[in-house]
Amino acid sequence: MVPDVTPTGIVVQKYGGSSVADADKIKLVAKRIARTKAAGKKVVVVVSAMGKTTNQLIEKAKSISASPSRRELDMLLTCGEREAMSLLAMAITEEGLEAISFTGSQAGILTNDRHSGARIVEVRPFRVEDELDRGKVVIVAGFQGVSYKREITTLGRGGSDTTAVALAGALRADYCEICSDVDGVYTADPRVVDAAQLLTSVSHDEMLELAAQGAKVLHDASVEFARRSGIALYARATNKDSGGTRIDFTPERERQIAAVTGQNNLIRLKVSGGAAVEHCLQILETASIPLTHLDLEGKDLRCWFTIADVPDWAEVRKKLDNVLGEQVEFGEEGAVTIVGHGIGSNPGVINKARTSAVGAGVPLNAVSVSPLRVTLWCDRQHVDGLTRALHKTFVE
Template sequence: MSTQPIIVQKYGGSSVATPERLREVAKLVVERYRGGNRIVVVVSAMGKTTDGLIAQARSVSARPHGRELDMLVTAGERISMALLSMAIGDLGVEAISFTGSQSGIITDESHQNARVLEVRPERIDQELDRGRVVIDAGFQGVSRAREITTLGRGGSDTTAVALAAALHAETCEIYSDVDGVYSADPNVVPEAKLIPELAYVTMQTMAGAGAKVLNADAVEFARKAGIIIHARKTGDTSGRETRVMDDAREPAPVTAVVHSEAMSTVRCSRDALDETLRAVRDCGGRVVDVRLDNGALMVIDRTGVPGADNERLPNALPASMVTLAGTALLARNILGEALVGLDPRLVLASDLALSFVLEPGEANAVVKSLHQRFMDRP
């Protein structure tokens, strides 16, 4: 058995969006391999392939069956894994590609949002011992009933971290088109700063509030396994990155300002609460908060809800949300200061986050204001 360290890398859809980018990734992988490492690469589907496949499904069926939708969309990762394996082979290094099921990713029986139950990486171990680079399809697994499943949006991150834990990898590296996690979306706040270190709990809070760099389930998997995640930009050799870890040194009192425009509030009677929760789950939404007062008021994240499915939530009012994230927000008593000039529909507070549910279209201006107020201090 080889004593060379195992490195697990994950490349997102933008990093493998074209044949040219795939070849560039292949060069990066081969360089690390020839540096004396055993390499496992997890890939997403190329570019917007998954969105295109879902659109095709919607063009033939108003409500595609979950099983068949998973069978369809997992084809995207199979394409990119096979192409990357071929590109690496052309550079003189043996590579082999595996689907989620071949990689031993065992999940529950949920479709579109399955949870990883265990990883049985025997075939990966065998191929690594043969000196091959292993390319794994992200985002997918297989249930104990032998049904193909998908892990939800950002599920390739979860695949990478789960494999890193099972293989006792030295490093788990998540590559995308940005060089880490920022204090706000740089497209909204150009002066946003790269955050060198983030605590697991802060990153989970940010991911749940709309930050797109890392998947919340992947971060939870890393926390339980004690794996440090390195979030980097594909091809960047500057050393800039964000490390997600246990004992991170974060800016205080606010680490980041995160926003999402894909939110809704839903009001229903208490008697209709279970039915409404089921409708939210069935259409791919995520319940962020529930308030019980003269009925029930729910805050819903609609990021994973296809447009056609919004009609299944007739009482949903579109909203946006801005979140201040940090490890000790309430202890610093900043709620009053944060509310100056704001008229939110709802305020959600915890030790790790202050979230303001706003009217649609208000988020960008509020993000800029709060970032200047809390992040640009000397």
């Protein structure tokens, strides 16, 4: 059921790094914001770091330390969004509007005390509301917040999306736009599948599965915030003022399958032995590693995660090696997932997916399901080919 939402006239727009990659692009974003403001809206903007700034800062850190402290890495990485928010505020001022920029902590983004992957626990947007009432455009640095210990934290991969939707919920915004260099959510990555189609709508649950299984348009935590708050959420191209994909409660679509997504950068752990499994899980918990999947059968554990989510993986791996020795096995793997309501309980869909993989000449390592997805595990080099095969079978 869709919660009742009273219009407030507030709009939250998030702009990704590619949208603010240089001065000219920042000026174009400022003009888009000005058009929204001219339409009578109160505008809050969440911005990512410019272009490849975050990656460049990580490379600098790695040139100093192979496994940098997560706290110091957070202190370093938050500089990127601060640069972008300040420059965008200047560009908006040049459009004849008043603008003010805030860091995550100044905007009231409160998190738990985890570094490099914190979770938002509360949003207190009092300063944002005050500046909106004064007629200003408010720019907020995405990806960052402050913990209850008053430590600067970052929200992990895709964290600026989460900042935007969390603010939209706290401000009771009319809608939230996630703007990037793509038109919205596609049935597959257009760079991999030429026949990928733009989805006009997709459900929160489907989008959660797609984001968790590798789709990069939206971050899963942002979709969860949107579902809980009832905020209308759109994924749109920065160079367009409308269209895109609406993430909603009831998508309009005749086809059961929403989309296909692949991951080719997964790390797989295999652990055998009851005590070893317990020690492994304790290490993963202490390191706050976000698992994409876990299988536990008797005394055998298999789990997967994305190495991009673990900035100090070298240190974590060393600890696993030291504690578990020969009882832990490390591997690299890929996975391709089809997403749609009810497909995981449909043997026909599962068998059709397996047949499609065989026809494409892709050896499968495993198959796992949930009510909304079927995931096929394979070697990394087969991910793109399997993605194309499954898309042709279920979407085209």
